[in-house]
Amino acid sequence: MAKEKAPESTRERLDSLKGESVAGDTPVGPAGDAKAAERIKKAANASQRSLATKKKVIGEDAESPKGPVGLDIGTTHIVLAQNKPNYIETIQDLNAFFTVPSAKFAEQILDQKEVMYYERDNEYYIFGYSAESFANMFHGNTRRPMREGFLSPDEEEGLSVIKAIVNGLIQKPKKFGETLCFIIPGEPLDGTGSVIYHESVIKGFLGSLGYSPLSINEGMAVVVSELPEDDFTGIGISMGGGMCNVCLSYLSFPVITYSIQMAGDYIDTMVATAVGEPATKIKVIKEEELDLTREPKDRVTTALNIFYDELIFKLLESLQRVLSSTDKIPKIKTAIPIVLSGGTAIPKGCRERFEKMLKNVSLPVEISTVRLAEDLLNAPAKGALTMAMTEAE
Ligand SMILES: Nc1ncnc2c1ncn2[C@@H]1O[C@H](COP(=O)(O)OP(=O)(O)OP(=O)(O)O)[C@@H](O)[C@H]1O
Numbered sequence: 001m002a003k004e005k006a007p008e009s010t011r012e013r014l015d016s017l018k019g020e021s022v023a024g025d026t027p028v029g030p031a032g033d034a035k036a037a038e039r040i041k042k043a044a045n046a047s048q049r050s051l052a053t054k055k056k057v058i059g060e061d062a063e064s065p066k067g068p069v070g071l072d073i074g075t076t077h078i079v080l081a082q083n084k085p086n087y088i089e090t091i092q093d094l095n096a097f098f099t100v101p102s103a104k105f106a107e108q109i110l111d112q113k114e115v116m117y118y119e120r121d122n123e124y125y126i127f128g129y130s131a132e133s134f135a136n137m138f139h140g141n142t143r144r145p146m147r148e149g150f151l152s153p154d155e156e157e158g159l160s161v162i163k164a165i166v167n168g169l170i171q172k173p174k175k176f177g178e179t180l181c182f183i184i185p186g187e188p189l190d191g192t193g194s195v196i197y198h199e200s201v202i203k204g205f206l207g208s209l210g211y212s213p214l215s216i217n218e219g220m221a222v223v224v225s226e227l228p229e230d231d232f233t234g235i236g237i238s239m240g241g242g243m244c245n246v247c248l249s250y251l252s253f254p255v256i257t258y259s260i261q262m263a264g265d266y267i268d269t270m271v272a273t274a275v276g277e278p279a280t281k282i283k284v285i286k287e288e289e290l291d292l293t294r295e296p297k298d299r300v301t302t303a304l305n306i307f308y309d310e311l312i313f314k315l316l317e318s319l320q321r322v323l324s325s326t327d328k329i330p331k332i333k334t335a336i337p338i339v340l341s342g343g344t345a346i347p348k349g350c351r352e353r354f355e356k357m358l359k360n361v362s363l364p365v366e367i368s369t370v371r372l373a374e375d376l377l378n379a380p381a382k383g384a385l386t387m388a389m390t391e392a393e
């Protein structure tokens with residue numbers, strides 16, 4: 001494949017990524033090696049625990065956590081991870097809302113049905129999985145507090161909705177100042193969105209709840225969750241709803257992190273436009289039926305295949321572009337793994353397609369395998385919890 005000349009703005013962004021790290025650590029070098037060994041030991045202990053996952057049950061009370069917490073506030077889902085005596089528990093809710101005009105009569109019904117909502121300016125804001133049920137009942141679409149990985153500039157109430165969803169998952173900690181590690185996106189390569197703004201606003205909210213918040217890059221969280229046996233050396237990729245996040249980690253240090261603002265939502269929108277159907281309908285077909293190992297059977301699955309290919313192509317192209325134009329990559333003697341996670345990596349055949357298309361790009365590091373995370377939707381939250389447990393020790 002021909003190497004593309006990166007536009008100036010991209011080059012500048014690539015330069016600014018150099019040395020970016022999760023908690024301000026020195027990247028690599030002799031001092032870094034000793035520090036890395038310590039981090040690896042601690043993180044490996046924390047991450048080799050089994051995972052039990054559940055969806056938020058509407059009406060169920062939020063817990064007051066006893067111990068460190070991992071939190072992944074994503075464009076589609078919000079996932080909370082907690083350390084239980086013998087396993088890691090994750091609970092997820094939908095990062096969405098739906099509004100209906102408020103009325104005393106409706107309030108009784110909402111309370112009876114234990115729907116999650118709050119009232120503002122004569123409207124009920126119904127949030128989480130409840131929002132999806134209401135949107136279906138009213139033949140409408142849910143709205144999203146986030147777009148392409150960041151707080152949505154179009155939704156004034158976005159942060160309030162996120163606060164309400166998080167409050168539905170956790171209460172204030174039992175111990176004031178408990179460590180909470182939350183996911184932040186990588187700087188977008190060619191797009192828009194401010195990581196600093198997003199991170200600061202969420203940090204402020206979590207701090208006001210009584211936590212000591214610290215952030216971790218989403219791709220790095222995937223590495224922490226999935227690569228303990230590789231000494232946390234490899235490339236973690238989260239293919240989510242709003243974006244794909246990438247991190248090249250060397251001995252637990254995030255050497256390169258970035259994102260592209262294309263993922264599941266992009267596929268839904270592009271297919272919807274191509275076949276003239278609503279994106280919500282395409283999303284349901286994609287999640288329930290798509291199998292990338294089979295020949296497409298109709299217009300929708302044909303378009304889904306085309307846009308999956310396009311997404312994987314753009315992701316690999318960005319990887320080649322970023323890795324080839326940085327001098328930050330350490331001399332890694334052995335081949336390193338790539339681990340894929342996120343909801344968009346779920347369809348059967350996604351890993352194989354990624355692996356096949358990887359053969360067409362040339363990277364300055366050798367890749368040993370392309371693996372899938374053990375739990376695709378919950379890997380970043382598990383990585384965030386592992387980091388919180390490691391930092392809290
Ligand atoms: N079974 C499935 N098949 C295909 N896609 C799926 C499936 N389940 C979920 N998805 C897609 O995964 C995406 C959501 O993934 P995920 O929860 O990892 O994203 P997120 O973390 O909320 O978003 P981001 O990281 O981009 O901010 C959505 O586009 C959704 O349609």
Ligand SMILES: [Mg+2]
Pocket residue numbers: 072074075218238240241342380
């Ligand atoms: Mg995500």
